[in-house]
Amino acid sequence: MLSEADNLADIFRGGLPYFLIITLPILIICSPCLASEFQVMSMTKFDVNGEQFGSRSSVISLEAKSLYTWSTGRHCVLARLMDISISDFNKIRQKAGGLIIMFPDNVQALSNEVKDQILMLEQQMLSQSIPIPVYFAPFTKNLEHIINDITSTPIQNNVQNKTALGQLLLSVNANGYHITVDGQNGVANKNSKVSTIQGEFVPNPFAMQQLETGGDSNILPLILITANLKTFGIINDYPLNADTAVLMALIEIFSKLHTTVSTTPKYRLGFLLSDSGLLLNFQGSKKWIEMDDNLALRNVEFVLCLDTITRSLDSNQPNVLYMHVSKPPKEKTSISNYFKLLKSIAGHHNKNLTVEGIHKKINLADSKLSWEHERFCMKRFPAFTLSSAKSPVSPLRTTMFKDNESYIIEHLVISVKNIAESLACYMYKIDPFSEVFEGHAAIIEDNIRPYLGIKATLQNNDIKDGFEKYLKNVKIFFDKPDEREPDFMFYSSNNPKLNIYRVKPAIFDLFLTFAISVYLFGVYFAIHFFPRFYSLISNSTNIYIRCFIKSSPNALKRK
């Protein structure tokens, strides 16, 4: 076919169209290559008591704009976490098409004001339902560059003059970015469950026989220590579970006392760890209290709830431990006695830790409880919460940002030591100024550090193994949402990929076409005038050859 063709046009008269039918689909299948790709984390999405929280949609395919230039629902805002104020966020939440937030490189290096602002924003995001898709991206140089680019372009636009030609050139020169996130809309996870794990110390049977109870440990008064395992914050991850670490450290410390006959206390010590406290309205402990086969909730001395035992972000604050109660404790009650012990021990051992009591009534009209001890108080158990947060609405309780870990551990050791000492003094009725945990029983960082990174009750069975190693009566309960009226609901989510494409406006392509056609005209004329150029060169070389021949007769001879 080709050999007969004398011209380009002849080819198309032959069988070429049939070949094209085969090759064109193959070419179309070759999909265009992908651009800058970033791993992003989707915002959490969950329901509690019929209320919706978190980002409710997930697909983005919009033009990227900075915090200062976005205007419509066709724009996706791309910004740094530090730059977003709460009012900005509320506006974006209502009108923009999507939001992508880049985390700071190093939270610790930020100033205190910025940290506070981040915490407030985080709390604001967690306290409402957000109709637009929200994603979080870890810090990368590439993304930083893109954010700088979209932020700086409009500023230049404003500075320069406003002539029509200038505007046209600017719009041709402008860089646009197109964002796509192919996240699937998370569906309600039918297998959502909240796990709660319990365990207690059973006194040494030899020690029990010496007591008058005749070996039945169940009639001893119960001290219950509870904590929440945070499994999610604004994203489906929680980097630092300090409360869990404190609980596990307390188990480890008191197990030493329980194994020796001489130091077996006349109290039962129970432990309870439930998933995701504040955000899920303490669902785990609620279910646990209502259950029958839990630790015999009889003869309860008091319930000690641990909540945000250390400040994970602004560590410059003085180390204060607040004891939150729902009604002021009367004299001679267990809570009042414990409070006095804790206060005097803190004052005696550590000069930089102070203990303060705070009283807040339970507001039954609120849909959400403020503290975990309120769950127990409503069932008429004496309960209180130890926390480093002064107010129940402190954003520190749900933040997923953390400071330097060694600093946190340092604080945790002090807190654990105080709680353990005060509990020991309470149980053995000894003088608060004598130290129980010293020498080989001293509390060191290694008691706490292994438990800091725990993510979930069932992951690696770390918690279950820890409970089973020291405690008896260990049980795990799972609370599943009711099918008709779910108390809570989780959504399956995966962390999708964010693609950012650099695009140019349509006018740019037109401009390019114009430039190319000018260039092609140039080439066309160059080729047209090439014969003339060639004859010019021929003439000049002719002259040169003649000169050459004249000057060297040898060359002529050779020819």
Added chain:
Amino acid sequence: MTLYHFGNCVALLLPYYFTYKYSGLSEYGAFWKCVQAGCIYIFTQLCKMLVLATFFYSDSSSSNGEFNFFAEILRCSVDIADLLGFALILSRIPGKGHSKLITAGLGWATAEVILSRGIMLWVGARGTEFSWIYIQKCLESNVMLVQHLSTATLIWLFTRHDLNKALKPLVSILLVVTIFKGVWLEGLLHILSIGPWTSIAVKALVAAIIGFCSLNIYACLAQQIGI
């Protein structure tokens, strides 16, 4: 970016068609000859690849931005096969006068554009992501057309016995310069860290100088033998 952008990039390759149309090739019906030249290009590249894969240590370090001088010299020494390919085209494909050289150069350059840029343009320039690289590659192809035309001329001059003896070394030097362009020109651009646009301009300048020199020599010889 869009199909329109792809169209823009392809439009930049129109000088190939102009060369074919307005240099008189279309009047000679040299299309099939150009295709043959392209086939010889493919054959040459296959041979080169075989040699490279068999005898040369593939150094992956040059891929991450740094310029490996020694590896480039080795690689360029294989490009001598290109010259053999040109010689093969010139000896096998019949043609008369200027059109013979243009057929060889144009066929070679067109095959190179289609094979080495075609997929990249189709996949990349149509994609959502905008990049100047496609426009740059297309402009560079125009430079390569001039380059290949002058290479064809130089090879033809090199094979002629009636070339003036005084010009023979010049032709050889120009050929060596052309082959080892990958070493000295790319190395220079790399050392001076010249941007993509400027490097295209520099390449165009170099190609124009080589082209002008070979045109002069060619004109000289053509006068003598009277084409």
